Structures are given as C-alpha cells and as structure tokens.
Amino acid sequence: MRLWARVLLGLWLAVVPCCGAIWSETVFADDNSSAVASTAGTISGTITDQEGALVPGAKVTITRDGAAPVTVTADEMGRFTVPGLAPGKYTVEAESLGFSKASKVLVVAAGKVQQVILALAIEVQQQQVEVSGTETDASPENNGSAIVIKGAALDSLSEDSDEMTQQLQAIAGSDPESGTQFYVDGFTAGKLPPKSSIREIRINQNPYSAQYDQLGYGRIEIFTKPGTDKLHGDVWMRGNDSPWNAQNPFVNFQPAYHLFLFDGDLNGPINKKASFFTGAYGQNSVNQAIVNAVTLDTTTLQQQSLVQSISTPTTELYLFPRVDWQWGERQTISLRYQLGRNTQTNSGVGQFALASQGLNIDNTEQVLQFSDTQTYGAHVVNETRFQYMRDRNNSTPVSTDVAVNVQGGFTGGGNVAGLTKDNQDHYEFQDYLQMDVGKHDLNMGARLRGVRDSNYSTANFNGQFTFASIAAYQITEQALNICQQTPQNCPTWDQIFAAGGGASQYIQSFGNAGIVASMIDLGAYGEDNWKVTKDVTLSYGLRFESQTQIHDHADFGPRVGVAWAIPGEKNKPPRAVIRTGFGWFYQRFPSANILQAERQNGVTQTEAVVNNPQFFPGTCTGLTGNCAASSAGAPTIYQINPELRAPYTMMGGIGIDKPIGKLASVSATYMWSHGEHLFLTRNINAPLPGTYDPSDPESGTRPMGTDENIYEFESEGASGRNRLAVNGNLHTKHAGLFGYYMLSKAEANTSGVSSFPSNGYDLHDDYGRASYDYRQRLFLGGFTRLPWRFGINPFIVYQSGAPFNITVGQDLNGDTIFNDRPAFATDLTRSSVYATKWGTFDAAPIAGQKIIPIDYGKGPSLFIANLRVNRTFNFGPVVPDPAPPAPAPAKDAKAPAKPVKKEIQRRYTWGFAVASNNVLNHRNLAAPVGVLGSPLFGQSTSLSSMFGAGSPDRTINIETFFQF
16 A cells, blocks of 8 residues: 555544554455465456446445355446455346346455456336435435436436536526536536536535535536447537527517537547547537617617617537546546637627627637546545646627616627636646445545636726616717707706716726736545444534635534434335434635736726716726816725635535335425625725715715725625425336425525625625525426337426516715615605506615615516437347346246346447427516616516526427447
C-alpha cells in the first residue's frame, strides 16, 4: 500500500478508535501476515453483456459452502477483484438491472489468480429504470427519493442538452435555494454531455452525505459510457421544421425556423486492457425570438404595440474522445477530452428587448479530465481525479448606441453588456478514499478548485437612460420634437419634468475595460456509514470548506442521518424504512462577483449615476461634461463587505420508504430548512429613510457624507422553507413509471447575490414569499414497450404559478434601484391609484399607507406533456446467447422451469421516432409584467422558457438512429 494512503488511514483511525481493532484484523493482516498471503487465492473478472460490451456497476456475489458470501460491485470498466480467498470451489454470480443473472463455478488454488468473464443476457422487454426505493434497505444511497435513470428511460429526456438540463432540474425538484449540483463522472460539470454518451443518471442520492457541499436533494450525477471489448457504434439524427409546429400566439406571422441535431459515437478495444470511446455532437438551428413591447410611432410619437419575430441562428459542435486503461490488477486509468464550440446570433432579443439589443456570441470550451482508481484488497478503494476546463467566451453587441430602458415598455438602443472577451481557466483536483471495515463504510477525501478569470468588458460604456413609464418617454420625445421643429418654443427640462416626462436615471461606466481575478476553494470531509444492527444504519460526518477573497475562511458542516429498516417476515425485505437526517450546507461566493468588485472599485472603473438627467439623448465623456453639470452625478462603486462570510442552510428531514409488492414503492419526506447569512447587494450609502424626495434628486442625507453610491456584497439575508415530497415508482417487464409530487412554502428576503432590497435599512420589509416559491410541483416520467418493437416515453411536468414582484417603475428612496413597491391604496381619488385584479395600489405611497408584500402577484401555472414514440428493427448476424450457467448441485435441484421464448438478438439496430414537446399544445405563459403604469401590466407577453417550452407552443421532432 502507498505511503500516503497509510498516513490517511492512520489519521482516520485516530478519529474513530473504535474501529482500530476491526481494521487491524481485516486489512493490515493482508499486508503483514505471510501465512495468509501464501495460502490465499484471488478471483478477478470482467462483466459483459452478450455482445461483449462492458457492464459497469454489476453486483458480483462469491459464495462457498460453509462460508459467508462476499459481495462486491464491478467498477466502471465492468471489472472486479476479490483477494484473500481460501482454496476451494466457489460459485461466482453476477447480476445487473435489465440483465439475466449469470454464474460460474471456479476452483481457487493457493496463491493463484483465477480469471473469469461473465456474460449477462439482456432480458427481453426488461425495464431499464431503477428507483432505489424498490430495493428497500437502510443504506443511505437507497433513500426513497433517489432515482437512477438509464437504458430505455433515458429516451424520455430531451436530446438537446440545454433542455435536458432543465428536465433533470425538474426531476430533482431543485431550485435556487437548495441549488442544483451537476457532476459528470465525479467532476463539477459545465455543459452536459450528449445523451448518447450517458450510461446512467443518479438523482438525489444520499442527501446528507458529507462528501458533497450541497444537499443531496438537487444533486444530479451523470456517468458516461466507457469503451467496450468489441467494436460498437451509434448514429442519431433529429430534425424539426416550423410547418410541423404550433404557431406562436403572440405573432400573426412567424418566419420559417428549423432545427437539426446529430450525435454519434464509436467505441471498442485498443488491446486486452484498454478501450476507447469517441463521439461527436452537433446542432444547427434557426429559432425565432418574439418581441412583444410598447414603443412610439416614429412619425406621430403615439404609443403603439410592437410584435416582431427576430431570427436567432445557433450552431454547436462538440467532440469528446475517451480512453480507459486497466494497469495491473489494482489500477484503472481514464483520460477524457472534450472540445466544444457554440455560436449564436441576436442573443438577448425578445419580449421587451428590441432587435438592437442583440448580442453575437462565440464560445469555445476545452475540458481535460484524468481519473485514477486504485483498489487495495477487497476493502479499500482510492480515486484520484483532475480536471482542467478552458473557456473562451466572446460577445459583440449589434449596436453600441446609448441604451434606453422604458419600464414596462421596451429596451432599445445598444446592449449595455457591451463587447466582452472572457477567458476562464478552471482547475479541479479530487482525492477520495473508501474503506469497508466490518460494519463501517469509511469515506474521506478532499476537493481543491481554482479559477482564473481574465475579462475584458465595455459593459455600460455606452450609457443607459431609464424612464419610469412609456408615458414619461412619450412626453420627452414630444418635447424634443418641438425643440427640433420650432426651437423658439422649446420647453426647458424643468418644464418637461413638471409635465411628467424626462428620464429617471442615467448610468454610464468609465475606466479600464480589462481585469483579472482569481479564486480558490477547498472542501474536505470524513464520514462513516455504520451498520449499527442489520436494520439500523447511522451515517455521520463532517465537512470543512474554505475559499479565498472573502473574510470567512473556515466553515464546518456536520452531517448526520439515521435509517431504520422495519423488519419484515422471515427471508422477506423490510416492511418499510424510516429515515431522518440533519446537516449544515454552505455556499461559495461566486468568482463573477469578485471580478465585479475588483473592476468597479472606483479606480479601475467608475460608474456615474445621474438622477433626473437633463441631457437625453446625449451621453457623458467621463465624470465631466453632462455628468458633472447635472444636478446629481453620484459615482457608484462595488465592494465586498469586510465581514462577508459564507451563507449556510440548516436542513433536516424525516421520511418513510415503503415497498408495495414487488413492482412498486412509494416514499414521503418532510424537509425543513433555514438559511442564514445569505448573499445580497445593498447600497450602504443610500439616503437615510425619510430624507429623500423623488421630485428633488438633490435631496437626501447620506450616512457617509459623500455623494456616491456604494454597492456592497453582503451576507445578511435569511430564508425559511417547508417541503413535503412524495416519490413513487411502478415497474413491470413491459413498462416503468416514476415521479414525484412536492408541496412547498418558501420565504426569504433575498433572491441571490445580485438582488437588492427595496429598503436597504430594513431587510424585514422584503421578508416574504420567495421568488422561487412554487407551491406545487408534479413530475412523471417513464416508458412502455409495445409489441412489434414499438416504445413510448412520456415526460410530464406541472408547476403552480410562480410569484412576481409588483413595482412602481421609479426610485422612491434614492438608492438608485428600481424595485420600490406600491402601497395598498387608502385614497381612491389620487391619480397615482391603480385598480388591478391583485388589489388597488397607490404608486406614490404616503404616510400611513402599508407597502404591499414582496412578490405579491401570482403568475400562470405551467403544464408540459412531452411524448416520444419509437420503432426499432433488428437485422444482420444473430448475436449468440452466452453460455448457460453451471448446473446447481443435486441437493438444490428444482423442477425445470417452463422455457421462456426469447427474442432473437441481431448485430444491427435501426429505428425511428417521433418526439413532441408540449404535445397537448397547452399555452404556458411567462410571468406577467409587474410594472404599474405599463400598458401591459398584469399581462404575460411571452411564453415560458422552462423545461423545453419556448418559441412555439408545440414542437414535433423526427428522429432516426442506427446502432451496431
């Protein structure tokens, strides 16, 4: 055993002394006892399917008369090794979901390694979705809310990796509070791999594990396919054309659009101990972004509705080769590389954003991954991983004109994002050690990540005017038109503002466009899954986290979970499993905000904020000219609070997993969480409450005595949440169905690190319904196999209406943020009163009126039913069945079973499919416009983009695929 591994083992034994005796008897004896080494034998083997493809994760059981069975799990290359066996005759049996069992009888000799290959036959019409709750036991990873999707069940997911990302988030039931953690082959993921390269997806495994920084609910682990020992390949294509789809309800005429995707891979052996897997994924599409806004007619300057369809071409190309190599009997090495490039024209256009807001994007990503898995005997596994990710992202605006943002109306002019060249380099190193010590499953490890971000950005260098309403913009344009037509009658700016016109704010940045920022974070953990009794498992662990660039450098997160399997009848599975757990989970401060604080620090860059500017449509050339001459040209800087600390969420839960016969299971889990020190941004030099008059931009007493805005990243937010989740699954040889229902209530006073409070001096004003508070969620997915090789895959998502914030479109307290809310009206005669279906509100609150709660409005619900129907054809040479298992001993002989008619398997498979998103053509609308005074207030002006919903209501895709 390697020296560093021994050091780690020694450290762990110092923490858990109760296990020392057990460990010394079981593991160290293998290294130090020459007598054992000289007499013991080893069984080493590989699990394949009947075509020679490797079967990772198969369960292997080795039995001998008079001895306890030994059970191990094959690695991702389908290999296993069991040393320390006494000489004699053994039965080796392998099983995996979707395959028939296979077994062989071997004779183990002293000091020898007995090699074996077990080929598993594919069960005809066997379901390929596993919900861990169907195998009810007290192990942490088999919690009832865990889902494992593979094989035919993967067909229910979208082929588009972006849509598949949203679908997996829906299945996991995750949201901004609990977060979504994507891992691909153990690495922190960027873009998800193509579906054809995915072996299986695990969701919500072991929720309170100390190995992960975030709660297991919302953790999505994706495992890709290794190469096989026979040549295999897949080719898949998908097409979509606008005549097949439903018309977008917001436009009378929609120009043609289309989509073409292709995906292919080739894999096979390099030699007896190495294999390769290489694939490619590409997309070429022309979509339509729908503009639905209120603008002014260029001739009459009257308000008019603008509905427009803008073409947004997109291309993607990804290449992903992989090599796996078994080095000796103990070590498996994997090397992966991914190269991806995507381009998009007119990104950012749609809804209020006019065509001039378009950005042309060109992104390139390269990923290099290395993993080394070492096994030391049957009880110790160590895995070392390294990942380097190189991102080069560029965006160019269609226009560099000054931007015009009309609240509730439109956003025109140039895009404030400006020209951006972002070069990011991510590094990630992991090392995990797992030891099986009697009743203890001991795990420890660490993850070290680093990012360097070299960014060039001219964001907001063009400047932006903000108008409180389309009426204010109209009055301004009409006044300027008079000045142009009859200069002698030109009104003054004071007259324009008195008439209700004029921009409320002007913002422009100045300074150096280039900046470099870096960050490192570390996470280390140790945990023990202790089998206290055969029915009770206690999981406990501790995680340590730290990061640079903030004040807080040491965060400890204890985790604990208990599972009790209620015993069933003799030789029967448990009646149910009751689980409970609790833990602390920390968040990291994002590197993007570190970059922003270092860029807009008042030295590298300065941002001028001018209230009631009197120079529209002009701009500034620095903190001089128009900005210096205006009545209020306060500069703005960003900074990180010196006492900023990592937020944490305390989360606990209790649940029950209940099998229902052999075909179904159900679980119910109640979860409670409380978040502290959550991130938000606050103007710490905003005018003191009651000192600012919106009609006088020079008013207001600032606490620091300087006329500047200081946007500070802080950790002062809080949240609370209660959830009840019910998961269930049903599977037979012909069909599988799995899903969940969640009832939830979430409250918070922040929506994330970039959100501002409406009152920076009292965060309680914003504590209320969270922006991500979807009260009800329902997901159903699965498959069914019909005669004549037809298959059907449904995917259904329901989500109750999301809340949205109702605002007045003006800055009422001088903090320069346009998120102030109206009050409940008490005097209905005032001109600032609006009657809506959510209530009667006053947009100019007066003393004694109560401000409406945050996120007071409720948007439309969402329902999407996707359906995929496929038909496959087998042809070519017949694939021979594997050798039958060895006959059972005479004493175990049973009456011969009835012969089962098996479908003939052939070398080649060709198929086609029709897949429809939103097959019922249900209209899923986006959140309504929440700005009082907008002609569109309370109306949804676009379709929802969640879970694959998009430009049209219903889409129909034609697919074809070939496998060998």
